[in-house]
Amino acid sequence: MTVTAHASDMAEPLSGGTGLAPSNDPLVPASQKTRSVMVYLSFVWLGLVLFSALFASLLPVGSYEVPIGRPRQMPQLGSLEMLLGTDQLGRSVLARVIYGARVSLLVGTVSGIAGFVIGTTFGMIGGYFGRKIDAVITVVTDALLAFPALILLLALSSILTPSLQTLMIGLTLIVVPTFVRLSRATTIAWNSREFIRAARNMGAGNTRIISRELLPNVLPPIATYLPIVIAALIVAEGSLSFLGLGIPPPTPSWGGMIASGKDVIANYPALVFIPAGVIFLTVFSLNQAGDFLRVRLDRTMQD
Amino acid sequence: MLRSSSSRVARSLLVILIVTFAVTAMLSLAPGSVAGVILGENATPDQVAALNEKLGLDQPILVQYWNWMLNALQGDLGNSAITGQSVTAAIIERIPVTLELAILAVSIALMIAIPLAIISATRPGSRTDRVINAFSSMFLSIPAFVAGPVLIYLFAVQFNLFPVNGWSRIEEDGLLLNLRSAFLPALAIALPEVASFHRLLRTDLITTLREDYIAAARAKGMTGSFVLLRHAFRPSSFSLVTLFGINLGRAIGGAVIVESLFSLPGLGQLVVTSISARDITMATGVVVFTAVVYVVINMLIDFSYGFLDPRVRKGSTS
Secondary structure: OOHHHHHHHHOOOOOOOOOOOOOOOOOOOOOHHHHHHHHHHHHHHHHHHHHHHHOOOOOOOOOOOOOOOOOOOOOOOOOOOOOOOEOOOOOEHHHHHHHHHHHHHHHHHHHHHHHHHHHHHHHHHHHHHOHHHHHHHHHHHHHHHOOOHHHHHHHHHHHOOOOHHHHHHHHHHHHHHHHHHHHHHHHHHHHOOHHHHHHHHOOOOHHHHHHHHHHHHHHHHHHOOHHHHHHHHHHHHHHHHHOOOOOOOOOOOHHHHHHHHHHHOOOOOHHHHHHHHHHHHHHHHHHHHHHHHHHHHHHHHHO | OHHHHHHHHHHHHHHHHHHHHHHHHHHHOOOOOHHHHHHOOOOOHHHHHHHHHHHOOOOOHHHHHHHHHHHHHOOOOOEOOOOOOEHHHHHHHHHHHHHHHHHHHHHHHHHHHHHHHHHHHHOOOOHHHHHHHHHHHHHHOOOHHHHHHHHHHHHHHHOOOOOOOOOOOHHHHHHHHHHHHHHHHHHHHHHHHHHHHHHHHHHHHHHHHOOHHHHHHHHOOOOHHHHHHHHHHHHHHHHHHHHHHHHHHHHHHHHHHHHHHOOOOOHHHHHHHHHHOOOHHHHHHHHHHHHHHHHHHHHHHHHHHHHHOHHHHHOOOO
């Protein structure tokens, strides 16, 4: 049984945002030419966002809190601070976009990786041991998946005071079930292969089989879902901030910028279009990167 | 079939039990107790204790949950601590708006996605296919809170084709005005779904078109479009149904955003306002209701496989 046979099992609901992954049937030709250009541009954009988020305090963009001029100025060339204009309070939009990238990337990556580690651990335990442990893990996963992601986040935000940490806890919680299901299905598929039986007959214990035989096979295909999951998490974080339930101001977030700009969209569309464009490009790039990794990985798994 | 479906029902019931317990337990931990919301900030601890006793909030969580469940099974989800409105009545009043949005969004998505997928699948890898794929990937990356304001700017502010916000009820303003007020919000939810429907259907159709029975149908001299629609499209509708259930969760999430943005009186708006106002009873009721509906719909979809696809009826679906 190959993993591809389980591709439909692996197409998991990520109801938060971007991603249902259609089964990667190797028969379907991927549109190669446009993909390579778009993937290239996507990596460039992601690099740019990552760079400016990491070195935000070193860049000559000033503070995101202190007004630098009259409010609601149009984007203008000249100084870097004014490149994207100013917001309602006269703060630099570029600075806010860059510091907002920090929040989005941090929240998305940390929760994505935490969810990946926790989810894959439980998924592999359930898939490998089966029986009661598996049943418990499956039911808890089902219960978590019973909530539309945003509703779960809203419910959590009512008991936890909004902050960076609580946001990350909530976002981790919504991606754990995705990784549990993915890794469980993959573990079950690999677990029935001959080399696992061979290892067991040679006297390998559970720990050895899981860590030396299963893990190297299970991790790579699951890890390729990370970019798509991070994209979904950035969308979820943006949705919460848009509703005013994300990270509290004055810390800038892309969703919050759209929310505050939407009331004056008729006269100052740039205040919405700039953060909207940045979110779109980031989510799009992450999705492209994820697709690219998955297609490549599937190729190598064919032979 | 019967045994698997009864175990499926049992599993769903178990999930519903866990979900309702988790939500009631979780929200009873919320800061700003129900009594505090009702009595205001200046209440003395004695008053709070008295009210807690009256509302049964001094009892252990399990007892509270048991009472809540007994009432919920009779259709009583309690009353809002702030407005005093019955939670059940508030939910029933708001269902039509959210339901209409979701149905409209999925219909728009399918109306765009199906023709695109058929065009893509007939010539996979062609220039048209690549262009459609590029657009489809773009749509996938437009969340509702991005699509909403942009659509408002383009269609409501610039061209004045649709209202900026607000909801026209069918009973009062007629179907046309109602659809006009629902169109932009539905479109905002629909965009990412166009992409996911298109991706799935395209892959599915391409795979099906390589099957032997398609070649046999062509060899019999059937026309291309007949083969495409009758032989290839029908088995693919099966996966569309699955995806529909998955996308529904996203549509509910999208509805939360869109209803707040366009100020539509739906369930999503109710969740947001009750949570911001710390109206715990209302929030519990709506969150539990959405989760239960979601579980039940996904269960029904699992059952529908058997009716749609005879191949599923016998085999074990591990």
